[in-house]
Structures are given as C-alpha cells and as structure tokens.
Amino acid sequence: MSKYFEVRWHGRGGQGTVTGAKSLAEAVQGTGKCVSAFPDYGPERRGAPVRAFDRFSDSRIRIHTPVLSPDVVMIVDTTLIGGKGLVEGAGESTIFVVNTERNAAETKELLSLTTQPVYTVPANSISYRLFKREIPNSAMMGAFARACPEVISLEALVAEAEKIFAHILAADLVGKNIEAIKCGYDEVQTA
Amino acid sequence: MPETRAITGNGAIAEAMRQIAPDVVAAFPITPSTQIIEDFAGFVADGKVDTELITVESEHSAMSACIGASAAGGRVMTATSANGLALMWEMLYVAAGMRQPILVAVVNRALSAPINIHCDHGDSMGARDAGWIQIYAENNQQAYDNMIMAPAIAGHADVRLPLMVCLDGFIISHSIETMQLEEDRQVQAFIGEHKAFHSLLDTANPSSWGALDLHDYYIEHKKAQQVAMANAKPVIEEVSERFGKEFGRRYELFESYRLDDAERVVVAINSVAGELKEVIDELRDEGEKVGLLKIRVFRPFPYAEIAAALKNSKIVTVLDRSTSMGAYGPLFVEICSSLYDANPRPMLYSRTFGLGGRELLLDDIRDLFEESKRYLNEGKIEKTSDFLNVRGG
Amino acid sequence: MSEKYGLKNWQELALGGVITDGGNAADYETGTWRTWRPLWRQESCINCLRCWVFCPEGAFVLKDGKTPAGKDRKEIKQIDYYYCRGCGLCVRECPVNKKGKKKAIEFVREET
Numbered sequence: 001m002s003k004y005f006e007v008r009w010h011g012r013g014g015q016g017t018v019t020g021a022k023s024l025a026e027a028v029q030g031t032g033k034c035v036s037a038f039p040d041y042g043p044e045r046r047g048a049p050v051r052a053f054d055r056f057s058d059s060r061i062r063i064h065t066p067v068l069s070p071d072v073v074m075i076v077d078t079t080l081i082g083g084k085g086l087v088e089g090a091g092e093s094t095i096f097v098v099n100t101e102r103n104a105a106e107t108k109e110l111l112s113l114t115t116q117p118v119y120t121v122p123a124n125s126i127s128y129r130l131f132k133r134e135i136p137n138s139a140m141m142g143a144f145a146r147a148c149p150e151v152i153s154l155e156a157l158v159a160e161a162e163k164i165f166a167h168i169l170a171a172d173l174v175g176k177n178i179e180a181i182k183c184g185y186d187e188v189q190t191a
Numbered sequence: 192m193p194e195t196r197a198i199t200g201n202g203a204i205a206e207a208m209r210q211i212a213p214d215v216v217a218a219f220p221i222t223p224s225t226q227i228i229e230d231f232a233g234f235v236a237d238g239k240v241d242t243e244l245i246t247v248e249s250e251h252s253a254m255s256a257c258i259g260a261s262a263a264g265g266r267v268m269t270a271t272s273a274n275g276l277a278l279m280w281e282m283l284y285v286a287a288g289m290r291q292p293i294l295v296a297v298v299n300r301a302l303s304a305p306i307n308i309h310c311d312h313g314d315s316m317g318a319r320d321a322g323w324i325q326i327y328a329e330n331n332q333q334a335y336d337n338m339i340m341a342p343a344i345a346g347h348a349d350v351r352l353p354l355m356v357c358l359d360g361f362i363i364s365h366s367i368e369t370m371q372l373e374e375d376r377q378v379q380a381f382i383g384e385h386k387a388f389h390s391l392l393d394t395a396n397p398s399s400w401g402a403l404d405l406h407d408y409y410i411e412h413k414k415a416q417q418v419a420m421a422n423a424k425p426v427i428e429e430v431s432e433r434f435g436k437e438f439g440r441r442y443e444l445f446e447s448y449r450l451d452d453a454e455r456v457v458v459a460i461n462s463v464a465g466e467l468k469e470v471i472d473e474l475r476d477e478g479e480k481v482g483l484l485k486i487r488v489f490r491p492f493p494y495a496e497i498a499a500a501l502k503n504s505k506i507v508t509v510l511d512r513s514t515s516m517g518a519y520g521p522l523f524v525e526i527c528s529s530l531y532d533a534n535p536r537p538m539l540y541s542r543t544f545g546l547g548g549r550e551l552l553l554d555d556i557r558d559l560f561e562e563s564k565r566y567l568n569e570g571k572i573e574k575t576s577d578f579l580n581v582r583g584g
Numbered sequence: 585m586s587e588k589y590g591l592k593n594w595q596e597l598a599l600g601g602v603i604t605d606g607g608n609a610a611d612y613e614t615g616t617w618r619t620w621r622p623l624w625r626q627e628s629c630i631n632c633l634r635c636w637v638f639c640p641e642g643a644f645v646l647k648d649g650k651t652p653a654g655k656d657r658k659e660i661k662q663i664d665y666y667y668c669r670g671c672g673l674c675v676r677e678c679p680v681n682k683k684g685k686k687k688a689i690e691f692v693r694e695e696t
Binding site for chain 1: 195196197308309330359361362363365366367368369462465466468469550551552553
C-alpha cells in the first residue's frame with residue numbers, strides 16, 4: 001500500500017455515513033494498521049449531503065486534511081449521483097463502491113466513469129431484509145472488503161466487527177450486522 | 192496492558208477523565224466538546240467512575256460549580272468550547288486567582304458572530320491572560336497524554352494553577368485516530384493523590400475564599416500568580432520527563448521538528464503541525480533546509496527556550512489560527528518578543544489561517560514555504576501580516 | 585513598603601487569598617474611625633436590643649438581666665469604644681430616641 005490508503009464516503013445526514021467510515025477504520029485498525037477517520041461536518045441536518053474520510057497506513061498518520069484523491073469512493077446514497085464532488089479527484093484506478101439496486105455497468109455509466117472499477121451492492125435491500133429499515137453501513141463495509149481485500153479480508157472484517165459491535169449493540173443486532181456484512185460481500189456486482 | 196485503539200479526540204479525553212477520576216465534574220455540553228461529557232456521563236452511569244457529575248444550566252455555572260467544588264477540596268474537571276469558554280470568562284479569572292487546580296479540556300472552536308462550529312483558536316487565545324496554564328495538542332494521543340500529565344502539573348505545590356488542555360475542534364475532537372491508551376492503574380499511580388490546601392467542608396478549620404483585596408494586597412496576589420506561572424515551566428518539564436520515562440512518549444515545552452539546521456522555520460500550534468511535518472519531510476528530501484517549531488505550552492510562554500531553538504533560523508513564518516482584531520496574531524506577538532534580543536535576528540512575519548475551520552491543504556503549505564524562500568532570497572518581506580486562503584486576497 | 589505600612593510581602597501571603605483565621609474581624613480597631621460618639625443612657629434604655637441588632641461592628645456588649653416581671657433576659661451593658669466607629673445607626677434605630685422626649689442613646693461630636 002502506498003503511504004496512505006484513502007477512502008471518501010458520500011452519504012446523507014442520518015444514514016450513518018460517518019459511523020460507517022468510523023466503523024471501517026476501527027476494523028482496519030484491528031488488523032494492526034494505523035488509521036484515521038473523520039467527518040466533514042456541514043449544517044448537520046438529516047438529508048443534507050455529508051462526506052466522511054478514512055486513511056489507512058502502515059505507519060503513523062500525521063495529516064488531517066480532507067481526502068482529495070481517494071483510492072476508494074463509497075457512495076451510500078444513489079440519489080447523490082449527478083451532484084457535484086462524487087468523482088472529484090478520482091484517479092484512473094479509483095474504486096467506486098455504490099449502494100444501488102442498479103447493475104454495475106449502468107451505475108458506471110451514470111457516474112461517467114471509464115477506467116475506474118465499480119462495485120455495486122444493494123445495501124438498502126439487504127438492510128430491509130435484516131433490519132426492516134434502511135441502515136446500509138454494514139453491507140457497505142462488506143462490499144468494501146470485497147473491493148479491497150488487500151486492505152481487509154472478509155474474515156478479518158467479520159472478526160473485528162464482532163468486537164466493535166459488541167461494545168455498542170445488543171447481541172441479536174451484532175449477529176444481524178455480521179450477516180449484513182457477509183451479504184454485502186456476497187451480493188457485490190462489478191463493472 | 193496498554194491498549195491500542197482507534198478513538199476520537201473527545202473519546203480520548205473522556206478516557207483520561209475516567210482514569211483521573213475527579214471528585215466533581217460540572218459541565219454544560221457544547222459542540223464540538225459535547226462527546227467528552229456524553230462519554231463521561233456514561234462512565235458515571237455505568238459506575239466506572241465515582242464522580243459527582245453536576246449538569247448545570249450554563250457554562251458560567253459550570254465553572255462556578257467547579258470553583259465551589261475545588262474550594263471544597265475536590266479534584267475538579269470540565270470540558271467546553273468557544274462560546275462556552277467565553278461564558279466562563281469571569282469565572283476563569285476567579286479560579287486562577289483562588290489558585291485552584293481545575294482542569295478543563297478546551298476543544299478549540301471559532302467564536303460567533305457569524306456563528307460557526309469549526310476549529311480556530313480564538314476561544315483559548317482569548318483566555319490566554321486569565322491565569323490558566325495552556326497546553327496544546329497536535330493529535331488524539333497528545334491530547335490524552337497532556338490530560339494525563341495535567342493533574343500533576345496543576346496541583347504541584349509550587350504551581351497550584353488551573354490548566355487548559357487544548358485540542359482542535361472536529362479535526363481532532365471528531366476524528367478517530369490510532370492511539371495508545373495506558374493502563375488505568377499505571378495512569379493513576381502516575382497522577383498521584385490530589386492534595387487540597389484548604390477545604391470549605393472542613394468545619395474544624397474554617398476558611399474564607401474570595402475576600403476583598405484592594406490596592407494594599409491585590410498586586411501582591413497577582414505577583415504570586417505570576418511567580419506560580421514561572422514555576423510551572425520547570426514543573427511541566429519535570430512531569431513531562433517523568434511521563435516519558437513511564438509511558439515512552441517524550442514531550443518538551445515545544446517540539447523542534449528538523450529544526451537544528453533549518454533556515455526557514457514555521458512556528459505553529461496544534462493539528463496543522465501534522466501537515467507541516469508531512470511537507471517538511473518532502474522538502475527536506477528535495478534538499479530544502481526547512482523545519483517546524485510546534486508550540487505545546489503557550490502559558491507559561493517559553494521565551495528564552497524558543498529564542499535558543501530559533502537561533503540558527505534565517506526566516507520565521509508564524510502561523511496563527513486566531514486573530515487579535517487591530518493587532519498581530521497572539522502567537523506572532525510572542526515569537527517577536529522571544530526574538531527581540533536575538534543577534535542576528537531572523538526575518539519574521541505572520542500568517543493567519545484556518546479561522547472558522549478554513550482548510551490549509553498540503554499544497555497551501557508548500558506555497559507557504561515557497562513564499563518564505565522568496566522573501567529570504569530577496570532579503571525583504573512583502574507583508575508582515577496577512578491572511579491565508581481568504582477570497583479577495 | 586511592607587516595613588512602612590506593616591503589610592505582608594507576596595511571598596508571605598496565603599495561597600489564593602484564602603483567609604483561615606476565622607473571626608478575625610475582631611482584630612480591627614474600628615474605634616479609631618469615630619468622629620461622633622454614641623452615649624448610652626441606662627436610665628432611659630428599655631433594653632429592646634435594636635441597637636445591638638443593628639450595630640455593624642458588634643460594639644454593644646450585653647449582660648444577663650431580668651424583666652420587670654422577673655423573667656430572664658439580656659440587657660445592654662455598655663458600648664465597646666474599641667469597635668464603635670460612630671456610624672450613628674444605633675442612634676437612629678433607638679425607639680426611645682424616636683419618641684423624642686428623652687434619649688436612650690445620645691450622639692455627640694468627638695473632642696479633638
């Protein structure tokens with residue numbers, strides 16, 4: 001991995017995008033890497049576009065600036081597509097992980113991407129299936145592990161997530177979130 | 192066992208507070224410091240700490256309750272930001288004048304108006320004359336470490352002054368970073384017992400606090416405070432050294448980063464030091480003699496030590512993350528004072544950045560070093576004082 | 585400076601200005617501030633003790649006594665001129681004085 005592996009999340013206030021970025025960082029931290037994760041707070045209202053960032057590194061992370069040229073872009077809400085900033089700073093091999101019911105090829109076209117790999121995951125329907133509501137984070141994390149196995153394997157993600165969720169969730173919800181991670185991993189499509 | 196964890200700056204401060212286990216915390220939460228009190232309230236509710244948590248109706252009351260609890264002989268802490276610190280203003284001076292070692296985590300945030308919740312140092316810099324020791328942190332680890340060191344510094348018999356641990360709002364407070372949390376028992380042994388010098392609850396030995404003190408005595412009390420501040424400097428060094436021996440992380444009054452042979456130096460406070468170090472490493476690889484002096488202790492200000500550290504520099508750029516309306520930035524003024532007697536004296540100029548959370552990116556820092564290179568080559572500074580990254584120039 | 589005025593140096597002060605000797609108001613000889621002197625007249629006094637209540641310096645000294653009906657009570661013994669600073673509050677508050685015929689507390693200018 002280059003000096004810093006950088007992830008930029010795009011979501012809407014209330015969808016747990018910031019929590020997603022933080023949980024992913026905690027999981028990666030558990031594998032022995034140095035991590036940082038931080039939100040880009042705006043008006044902090046439900047529905048407003050929000051961004052959050054992750055940095056992973058083998059050595060200590062010193063910088064706190066927003067991620068400008070991401071290795072991975074996580075799009076938690078497809079209604080953001082077409083808005084500004086989603087593809088900003090993306091390089092030729094920047095990976096896009098998108099929560100959508102659309103297929104990967106169509107999503108790639110919608111984002112006007114060419115060389116960049118696109119991974120789609122129906123994280124909302126996975127979440128409905130398991131929780132009867134829309135909390136796409138865990139499935140998104142699973143999709144991330146599928147897209148970036150060199151950062152974290154599914155096995156490591158599940159092991160770390162169990163520890164992280166055990167601190168904040170009841171036992172049945174821990175199990176369901178682990179299930180969501182696995183579904184997210186399994187139901188990825190690529191283009 | 193020490194534990195490596197990825198937690199937010201606020202979470203790290205809350206953990207330090209849990210380990211310090213103060214007798215009383217009186218607080219009125221305010222963004223971006225809110226999570227400190229939320230987490231700490233959780234520790235109290237879960238019985239992890241035996242602290243009396245007083246939820247008050249304003250920050251003025253928070254500090255007032257802290258002062259009362261401190262006068263009662265307790266170890267006392269709170270946390271605040273920006274407008275909250277401003278509302279404490281009157282009581283900050285009371286705590287300092289009464290020589291109470293109250294500890295406050297100040298999560299730096301811009302002051303209104305217009306209203307803004309993001310980072311700058313206008314809040315704690317405004318309180319720099321209040322008689323509080325001020326220690327600043329670059330990242331989560333340093334914020335935590337400074338807080339662990341705070342009780343031993345503030346409560347030292349030669350010091351007995353209140354202390355602020357300052358960390359950048361959102362940039363540090365809301366970022367999770369990999370850091371090391373030390374073991375409870377080891378931290379508690381390091382901190383030691385809290386010694387109150389009088390207690391209002393000790394009815395066998397009654398004491399009066401805050402008595403009238405006019406022109407016959409007030410200035411003597413202020414002189415005593417000034418001497419206590421001077422005493423704080425060696426105490427901070429001593430406690431920092433002990434901390435280094437105990438936990439392996441070494442701290443001084445300020446951090447010298449690649450400073451020894453540096454011709455062009457930036458002086459800065461808090462999280463921006465991380466970005467500066469990153470760019471300095473790159474420029475060093477290109478053969479540029481650049482370095483950083485990062486302020487850790489702003490009050491008491493280490494004038495002589497800084498002058499010595501900057502003696503080889505040819506040009507010094509001072510980055511202030513706050514501004515004093517109608518005057519130069521507070522850090523710039525102190526650096527100028529430090530270097531007044533230096534011979535030869537380096538070229539000096541001031542740049543204000545980041546007010547209300549405006550970003551300073553790595554490219555901006557490269558530009559900053561380009562500018563200092565040009566000034567040095569030309570032997571002339573274009574603008575002694577200016578804002579960075581402001582539209583309209 | 586301290587020698588001249590008998591005040592303490594900064595090194596000698598209690599930390600934070602805390603006062604630990606309770607009741608130290610008794611150390612102040614406020615009697616030297618007096619330019620007018622209240623004179624208590626036992627023969628007119630009804631021992632209502634209003635002067636004792638109102639005196640800001642606690643200069644009225646009490647003693648044990650009896651009511652005309654023989655019940656125990658406190659009575660004025662004297663004014664302690666070490667503390668009386670001559671503010672005149674007792675003179676104004678005295679109900680005997682207010683009736684106007686005779687005075688229980690007279691107020692006279694201090695002789696130089």
